[in-house]
Amino acid sequence: MIDREQVLHVARLARLSLSDDEVQQMAGELSKVLGHIEKIAELDLDGVPPTSHVVEVPNALRPDEPRPSLPRDVVLAAAPAVADGGFLVPSPQAG
Amino acid sequence: MTDAVALTAAQAAAAVEAGDLDPRELFEAYRARAAADDLNAFVWVAGEAPGEPASGPLAGVPLGVKDLFCTEGVPSQAGSKILEGYRPPYTASVVARLAEAGAPLLAKTNQDEFAMGSSNENSAFGPVLNPWDRSRVPGGSSGGSAAAVAAGLVPWALGTDTGGSIRQPAALCGIVGLKPTYGAVSRFGMIAFASSLDQAGPLTRDVTDAALLFRHMTGRDPRDSTSIGLPEEVRLPSARRLDGIRLGVPDDLTGEGVEPGVMAAFEAALDRARELGATVERVALPHADYGLSAYYVLAPAEASSNLARFDGVRYGLRVEADDLLTMYTRTRHDGFGAEVKRRIMLGTYALSSGYYDAYYGRAQRVRTKIAEDFKAAFDAVDFVVTPTSPGVAFELGAKTGDPLSMYLNDYFTVPMSLAGIPAISIPCGLSEGLPVGLQLAGPAFSENRVLDAAFALEQALGFDGSGARQ
Secondary structure (H helix, E strand, O other): OOOHHHHHHHHHHOOOOOOHHHHHHHHHHHHHHHHHHHHHHHOOOOOOOOOOOOOOOOOOOOOOOOOOOOOHHHHHOOOOOEEOOEEOOOEOOOO | OHHHHHOOHHHHHHHHHOOOOOHHHHHHHHHHHHHOOOOOOEEEEOOOOOOOOOOOOOOOOOEEEEOOEOEOOEOOOOOOHHHOOOOOOOOOHHHHHHHHOOOOEEEEEOOOHHHOOOOOOOOOOOOOOEOOEOOEOOOOOOHHHHHHHHOOOOOEEEEEEOOOOOHHHHHHHOOEEEEOOOOOEOOOOEOOOOOOOOEEEEEEOOHHHHHHHHHOOEOOEOOEOOOOOOOOOOOOOOOOOOOOOEEEEEHHHOOOOOOHHHHHHHHHHHHHHHHOOOEEEEEOOOOHHHHHHHHHHHHHHHHHHHHHHOOOOOOOOOOOOOEHHHHHHHHHHHHOOHHHHHHHHHHHHHHOOOOOHHHHHHHHHHHHHHHHHHHHHHHHOOEEEEEOOOOOOOEOOOOOOOHHHHHHHHOOOHHHHHHOOOEEEEEEEEEOOEEEEEEEEOOOOOHHHHHHHHHHHHHHHOOOOHHHOO
8 A cells, every 4th residue: 555665755754764674664564554544534524623632722822031041052062063052964965 | 678668659758757767768778679670661770869858748759750751961862762862951840840849750761762652662772571470561651660660669650641651551560550631741841752642640559649649740831831730639539439420331442352351350340330339331432443543643643743853963863974864864764763763654654745634634533523422421421441451461572563463552542642531540450460450531630530439449459469569
């Protein structure tokens, strides 16, 4: 139901590289799980509103006041690479 | 000190209050037990007792915390290699709240990676063993918390439940686990799996401990705009009878696929409920059977979005590459385990162009129907009761090759998650020498009533959990 090309397409969307074996295995496993999920296609859901949040809460607003955030050096301490007070990453251009 | 660890958390707190127990000795006794853990239940154990003597209503009774709760300066990896070495610069609200109430952090507990799993076999730290039988799984995803509480290595612990991740391991380890109403507890500082479903809750030796810990967890938090708290204070349960209480067993959610020994223990527990004055009737939840299918669209979809943040830029693992895109894709390939990749793929597929309406949109509508089913059911009965899990703890490796059979473990717990309602699992007997859990669910924000009914049943059942104690 989901083939190799689709797996590769979705992996690209998900920013995930997969080995050939993983692509093969993923196609089989996802097909099986999607086969089970297809069960929801049986239901007549016309006019049923979607639920994105189960408990009704009004918009949670707070005063828009400046407050201190975490110190920059504390946040950068967790990063794999930093430079000039920011996160260092490789070039977006393929080498 | 063997006496101190034999006490429940509430008893230990009372002993400290009465001056009969030194909280430092209590912490040290558990620290030594946790450090000697051979169930692989912990990923980090405190090196020493906190400097300040604990004060507050929880009286220094130490706490186990699932790895995915951020704890300042203490490793917090959500069981994943992609967060290798991560020590957060802040602490999750619920952990901070409990520390203020006097429950110091003793240990971080092992879990399925990003809380995705029902057996705790998906952890970068390796599987947790079930203290009842070390060849079996403890359930998941809060398997480390459940195993540690069952074995008496911590007095109590925090878990999180997205589709059953507190209740199912509680059932498989013979302890109590409460999934609160969505919004009862702040999610701030929990490493997110599926934000519309995730809830933190207690895993404890008994219902009283669950009520006591939950009392100090709940509350609105300005840093989680979906948190509401409870409209009333959590009471310690005291009910001895169930007179006039109507228990509903869903027609559409029993029978097939349930092990006979589980069904026998469940039905014996219903007989005890009748003896306490309850009536047991059938109740219709016509869409509950579709819960699992809807859940395995919604939760992976939300996960695929939440887990986009793990890209090797700001924290955790980075696999170097010459260009940015290759760095992202290789980091995610090496950092995520097989189940997490599967769910990211499933969720990304369900949200992708051309499939959104058929999967995500439909699943959200099924969710509405399931919530409506429960609302109608609670017009007829006070609580819905089911077995927590279709089977007892299974052998390690028994289901790892078949994701779908693993997902079916969540069959009874997922509908309550989708409806956002509270549900508790209590041990109700043994099958083949292994614990069986009974799940009791009530309307949103009915935790006090749920805890009371569970307490009455617990007292009547008299389950003996000492088989797992070390």
